[in-house]
Amino acid sequence: MKKIILTGDRPTGHLHLGHLVGSLNRRIELQNAGGYDEYYIMIADAQALTDNFGNVAKVRENVLQVMLDYLAVGLDPNKVTFFIQSEVSELTEFTFYYMNLVTLSRLQRNPTVKEELKSKDFNGAIPMGFLTYPVSQTADITAFNATIIPVGEDQLPMIEQAREIVRSFNNMYGETLVEPKAVLPENKNSFRLVGTDGKAKMSKSLGNCIFLSDEPDEIKQKVFSMYTDPNHIHVEDSGKVEGNTVFTYLDVFSRPEHFEKYLPEYKNLEELKAHYTRGGLGDMKIKKFLNSILQDLLAPIREKRKELEKDPDAIFEILKRGTIKARKVAQKNLLKLKTNMGINYFN
Numbered sequence: 001m002k003k004i005i006l007t008g009d010r011p012t013g014h015l016h017l018g019h020l021v022g023s024l025n026r027r028i029e030l031q032n033a034g035g036y037d038e039y040y041i042m043i044a045d046a047q048a049l050t051d052n053f054g055n056v057a058k059v060r061e062n063v064l065q066v067m068l069d070y071l072a073v074g075l076d077p078n079k080v081t082f083f084i085q086s087e088v089s090e091l092t093e094f095t096f097y098y099m100n101l102v103t104l105s106r107l108q109r110n111p112t113v114k115e116e117l118k119s120k121d122f123n124g125a126i127p128m129g130f131l132t133y134p135v136s137q138t139a140d141i142t143a144f145n146a147t148i149i150p151v152g153e154d155q156l157p158m159i160e161q162a163r164e165i166v167r168s169f170n171n172m173y174g175e176t177l178v179e180p181k182a183v184l185p186e187n188k189n190s191f192r193l194v195g196t197d198g199k200a201k202m203s204k205s206l207g208n209c210i211f212l213s214d215e216p217d218e219i220k221q222k223v224f225s226m227y228t229d230p231n232h233i234h235v236e237d238s239g240k241v242e243g244n245t246v247f248t249y250l251d252v253f254s255r256p257e258h259f260e261k262y263l264p265e266y267k268n269l270e271e272l273k274a275h276y277t278r279g280g281l282g283d284m285k286i287k288k289f290l291n292s293i294l295q296d297l298l299a300p301i302r303e304k305r306k307e308l309e310k311d312p313d314a315i316f317e318i319l320k321r322g323t324i325k326a327r328k329v330a331q332k333n334l335l336k337l338k339t340n341m342g343i344n345y346f347n
């Protein structure tokens, strides 16, 4: 079986640390490991419209912003085909046929959709486009016969639903599609990075993000106002490490070399945690440490992003090239799909 990687993001804002550890790092690893047949990254503008249909300008503007983030973290257009979802109109055709294989109640049961519906302001009137976006996501994946989908944990229900649709399709019309598999980050705390406020998830709408494009003073300000242990008032108090955002982030981002460089008096994170738990270690010190780590991590990304920003035409050229290539593949696979369904009339 061919190894075809596909993933994507909705262009609704700049990408943040949650994207980096939840999915981008894994994408870069896959890219650098090589050994795949095809690798697509899609900017899911059409999917973004399912809950931003009244704000096309925002989605449009963020196509470029997301591309800048991709390239700044090291995704490489020589190794990855980048494309824009709405420019591959075959995807809507795939979606239309898959709609027949999914029930309304199954869509309403999708945990990620359910979760999103709670936080959206649809006033009880759920647009069909939003409810059915998992079906369109199945189209995104299967139009390229993608087998490997590097995503964050919140996308698992989408991949599960895609697998179900693939099985239904194959049962009904004969072996046509391949079941995709999700690949998640290695570190559990990376699955769904908590926001700087300690809330369940880093998310634009909650305003608790550190963006890849943030300036040094923004990063610092966000780290220093992070949620820690509300009962850890005096330095000598014993503090809690669980649910303490700074430690959750240190779990994800700190490496042995950071201790050597910034906190040589501790061997590793375990020692730092033990001291905090025992008492005698202030929040200021752990925040300073985390800030240094994040500054080191984000500086090269921000600089590269600023370079790339100077030439937006070059970015759109990459997208255009990728979209032409992706569209050819989707066209070919759509023809095969329709042939297997028995709805090719003229060839």
Ligand code: TRP
Pocket (backbone or CB within 6 Å): 006, 007, 008, 009, 010, 044, 047, 137, 140, 141, 149, 151, 155, 158
């Ligand atoms: N739903 C994804 C997100 O919100 C974006 C997306 C659309 C996607 N189509 C996809 C991800 C196909 C993986 C595969 O970020």
